[in-house]
Amino acid sequence: MTDNAALKVLWLQSGGCGGCSMSLLCADTTDFHGQWRAAGIELLWHPSLSLQSGDEVVALLNRVLDGTQHIDALCVEGALLRGPNGSGRFHVMAGTGVPMIHWVARLAARARHVLAIGSCAAWGGISASGGNPTEACGLQYEDERPGGLLGAEFRSGSGLPVINVAGCPTHPGWVTDTLMALAAGSLGPHELDTLGRPRFYADQLVHHGCTRNEFYEFKASAEKPSDQGCMMEHMGCKGTQAHADCNTRLWNGEGSCTRGGYACISCTEPGFQEPGHPFHQTPKIAGIPIGLPTGMPKAWFVALASLSKSATPRRVKLNATADHRVVAPAARKTRLK
Amino acid sequence: MTRLLVGPFNRVEGDLEVTLDVADGRVVAAHVNAPMYRGFEQMLQGRAPHDALVVAPRICGICSVSQSVAAARALAHLGGVEMPPNGLHATNLILATENLADHLTHFYLFFMPDFTRPVYAARPWHVEVQQRFAPQAGEQVRAAIAARQRWFELLGTLGGKWPHTQSIEPGGSARPVEPAERTRLLARVREFRAFLERQLFAAPLEQVAAWRSEAELLAWQDADAGRGDLRQFLAIAQDTGLAALGPGPGRYLSYGAYPQPGGAPVFATGLWDASAGRLVPLDEQAIREDATHAWLADAGGPVHPRAGITLPEPDKPGAYTWNKAPRLSGQVVETGAIARQLASAQPLVRDLVARHGGTVYTRVLARLLELAQGVPLMERWLQHLVPNDPYCQAAELPDEGTGVGLSEAARGSLGHWVQVRRGRITNYQIVAPTGWNFSPRDAAGTPGALEQALVGAPVQAGETTPVAVQHIVRSFDPCMVCTVH
Numbered sequence: 001m002t003d004n005a006a007l008k009v010l011w012l013q014s015g016g017c018g019g020c021s022m023s024l025l026c027a028d029t030t031d032f033h034g035q036w037r038a039a040g041i042e043l044l045w046h047p048s049l050s051l052q053s054g055d056e057v058v059a060l061l062n063r064v065l066d067g068t069q070h071i072d073a074l075c076v077e078g079a080l081l082r083g084p085n086g087s088g089r090f091h092v093m094a095g096t097g098v099p100m101i102h103w104v105a106r107l108a109a110r111a112r113h114v115l116a117i118g119s120c121a122a123w124g125g126i127s128a129s130g131g132n133p134t135e136a137c138g139l140q141y142e143d144e145r146p147g148g149l150l151g152a153e154f155r156s157g158s159g160l161p162v163i164n165v166a167g168c169p170t171h172p173g174w175v176t177d178t179l180m181a182l183a184a185g186s187l188g189p190h191e192l193d194t195l196g197r198p199r200f201y202a203d204q205l206v207h208h209g210c211t212r213n214e215f216y217e218f219k220a221s222a223e224k225p226s227d228q229g230c231m232m233e234h235m236g237c238k239g240t241q242a243h244a245d246c247n248t249r250l251w252n253g254e255g256s257c258t259r260g261g262y263a264c265i266s267c268t269e270p271g272f273q274e275p276g277h278p279f280h281q282t283p284k285i286a287g288i289p290i291g292l293p294t295g296m297p298k299a300w301f302v303a304l305a306s307l308s309k310s311a312t313p314r315r316v317k318l319n320a321t322a323d324h325r326v327v328a329p330a331a332r333k334t335r336l337k
Numbered sequence: 338m339t340r341l342l343v344g345p346f347n348r349v350e351g352d353l354e355v356t357l358d359v360a361d362g363r364v365v366a367a368h369v370n371a372p373m374y375r376g377f378e379q380m381l382q383g384r385a386p387h388d389a390l391v392v393a394p395r396i397c398g399i400c401s402v403s404q405s406v407a408a409a410r411a412l413a414h415l416g417g418v419e420m421p422p423n424g425l426h427a428t429n430l431i432l433a434t435e436n437l438a439d440h441l442t443h444f445y446l447f448f449m450p451d452f453t454r455p456v457y458a459a460r461p462w463h464v465e466v467q468q469r470f471a472p473q474a475g476e477q478v479r480a481a482i483a484a485r486q487r488w489f490e491l492l493g494t495l496g497g498k499w500p501h502t503q504s505i506e507p508g509g510s511a512r513p514v515e516p517a518e519r520t521r522l523l524a525r526v527r528e529f530r531a532f533l534e535r536q537l538f539a540a541p542l543e544q545v546a547a548w549r550s551e552a553e554l555l556a557w558q559d560a561d562a563g564r565g566d567l568r569q570f571l572a573i574a575q576d577t578g579l580a581a582l583g584p585g586p587g588r589y590l591s592y593g594a595y596p597q598p599g600g601a602p603v604f605a606t607g608l609w610d611a612s613a614g615r616l617v618p619l620d621e622q623a624i625r626e627d628a629t630h631a632w633l634a635d636a637g638g639p640v641h642p643r644a645g646i647t648l649p650e651p652d653k654p655g656a657y658t659w660n661k662a663p664r665l666s667g668q669v670v671e672t673g674a675i676a677r678q679l680a681s682a683q684p685l686v687r688d689l690v691a692r693h694g695g696t697v698y699t700r701v702l703a704r705l706l707e708l709a710q711g712v713p714l715m716e717r718w719l720q721h722l723v724p725n726d727p728y729c730q731a732a733e734l735p736d737e738g739t740g741v742g743l744s745e746a747a748r749g750s751l752g753h754w755v756q757v758r759r760g761r762i763t764n765y766q767i768v769a770p771t772g773w774n775f776s777p778r779d780a781a782g783t784p785g786a787l788e789q790a791l792v793g794a795p796v797q798a799g800e801t802t803p804v805a806v807q808h809i810v811r812s813f814d815p816c817m818v819c820t821v822h
Contacts, residue, residue: 015375017818018350019398019500025442025482026489026499032482033473043473047347051450051472054343054802081373084651091373094344094354126395130380133649169398169501225511226729252493260497260504261511265391273392278385323513324725 006042007183016078019169020118027172074111079120079127083135112157122164123270144270164196168267206239209247218312220320229320240293242266348447351817367791378647381765401500402435403746411742413507424509439747445481508730539565545709549684583790583809585695589676594745609679630777645766662776672749675703697812736760769819
């Protein structure tokens with residue numbers, strides 16, 4: 001069964017919800033396993049998708065450690081739980097008596113590439129919320145601080161740092177595209193951004209392709225859930241700053257957070273779980289949102305916002321605070337110039 | 338007597354370890370360990386109440402919407418908010434999409450693959466089962482992933498994405514559905530109906546939902562032996578004795594699912610007591626969590642979740658899991674699709690359980706039955722959406738108060754209890770379905786539902802991860818990540 005040329009993937013889960021795996025199964029393909037095989041990706045073991053259980057799994061992991069089983073990509077989903085008091089006992093891998101953080105550290109040393117699947121594995125994420133009672137961290141980051149479980153200096157066998165396929169959950173396409181690029185040998189250090197995220201999705205903004213863009217242009221803002229207007233001014237939306245291609249790649253067919261009626265919470269960035277304000281409210285100083293569109297000076301934002309608000313068409317203004325289109329664009333002219 | 342330490346279990350959501358005491362080829366005692374602690378109840382303290390709608394769904398990647406619904410209901414209770422009919426239908430549609438997807442995933446990806454194991458190589462059905470259900474390669478496994486992928490596109494439209502949909506609010510859904518979208522959604526639901534009718538049931542869904550007894554089910558099986566995945570399951574179940582494997586405690590808990598305008602849920606609320614043959618009204622006040630055998634503080638003994646505390650004590654003597662032991666009126670209960678069907682007086686499941694009890698066979702059949710019932714329900718709810726009527730009532734949450742949110746995940750009863758003081762969450766307690774099913778022993782030493790169900794399970798010579806134990810464990814469709822929130 002094993003193909004020596006294939007990218008051999010070992011997938012482990014720790015302090016997380018398993019949602020990145022569940023999301024992965026929503027990958028846009030008519031034959032998920034067929035697509036992976038055709039791309040030269042071989043799944044050695046996955047917690048939801050493999051037959052092996054119990055001692056069969058432990059035997060496989062030991063073969064990786066003693067060098068008899070090669071792995072190309074170690075995918076870790078979920079945060080690394082270092083507590084209580086650094087012991088790692090908040091997650092002892094079933095059947096082994098050994099804390100998961102020890103398994104991951106030892107297996108990472110054997111892998112050609114190491115991937116953090118989702119924001120928990122990348123930075124700690126939601127699992128590090130509040131007072132972080134489990135001492136959760138990412139593989140190579142603790143929030144935005146380099147370090148994490150493996151340390152800032154860690155490089156996998158390929159010479160790359162941990163590849164952070166961040167998101168909460170991560171998009172199935174981000175995972176699949178990353179693994180396919182690794183299988184094709186086309187993902188080098190220049191394809192990662194300064195936080196180790198693949199640039200093919202991290203070099204874009206959630207704002208790109210947002211269906212509320214006309215409302216954004218005129219600062220015609222939603223005021224309550226189910227309103228159609230732009231969610232930046234009042235509802236906590238960070239789409240103009242958040243790095244991801246959610247509104248051009250789309251989720252589950254035709255979806256995204258903003259299309260689903262709720263704010264982008266910037267789930268691909270370190271520390272998103274503790275924004276310092278309620279997620280559904282935009283923090284402001286003197287009525288101006290603190291978080292401004294990426295690259296936009298505050299004075300210009302204030303000037304443009306005030307100008308565009310005064311120029312807002314009635315249609316856009318009325319629709320912004322309604323849950324359906326109350327005024328349709330008039331079809332007055334044809335042969336538009 | 339020998340002792341087996343079994344784990345890691347895969348094809349359960351999260352990490353699970355089971356300790357088995359084995360004598361004369363049978364399990365004589367089992368201890369179930371949820372070997373991870375996540376701390377969500379601690380992490381929610383101090384936050385704005387509305388933040389629970391972002392944080393709570395992230396407890397679980399497979400029952401994310403269920404967590405979202407329970408959180409929204411707890412906040413709605415806190416704020417005295419009611420969803421308008423469109424919001425209620427949209428929320429039910431989103432929850433049903435997840436629950437039915439979970440049933441599909443359980444059958445094709447988690448449960449059936451165990452019959453491809455070499456231990457069954459001599460059985461007459463083994464070759465065909467391998468072709469159909471081998472992980473990653475089986476034709477039905479691959480077809481089911483494709484059907485699931487298309488199915489979840491419902492939530493791209495209804496909820497932006499899955500998992501961690503955030504469109505469900507205390508006052509309804511933040512995602513209104515336009516008439517043209519409803520047409521597309523209906524077409525998508527019919528596509529899934531076609532998959533179920535062709536591949537899983539080889540029968541119209543309405544026919545499956547109308548069976549009134551096991552005799553009718555078996556007559557249908559005989560009429561066209563071997564056609565469809567349900568008949569294949571029945572043949573395997575009969576050959577391997579699944580009807581007698583893994584008996585539960587005989588008490589079945591349902592919080593009720595899919596409330597309709599006016600209040601009544603489609604699937605009924607209550608505790609089905611099988612030995613008495615009667616449905617006892619749910620007494621939410623009679624719920625207690627007993628942390629005697631959990632690595633968690635338990636001073637003061639078992640407490641109602643509204644007064645619950647969650648504080649790790651990793652060195653606690655006598656503890657063996659991170660899961661507390663929920664009890665209803667001091668008793669062990671089982672929860673899941675089987676409980677919802679029993680509470681709802683569904684004739685086939687009542688008949689099956691009267692004959693066999695709650696076992697691997699009846700748990701799986703109850704889940705499949707819900708697939709047949711759920712799709713027509715969703716078609717009806719989509720028709721009930723009224724264009725341009727409101728989907729969401731704006732909710733002002735009070736700075737002081739308490740709330741309870743009860744819901745049904747695919748795998749059973751889920752409850753959230755929230756307490757708010759000065760505009761911040763001061764306590765948030767979650768009791769998850771697998772918390773009930775996979776609970777440890779309580780203060781009286783009474784084992785939990787799975788711990789009881791494993792007693793008597795056969796262990797063949799040389800088995801270190803006994804296949805019968807795997808069938809029983811997976812028959813509950815456990816979600817360990819919810820359990821160890």
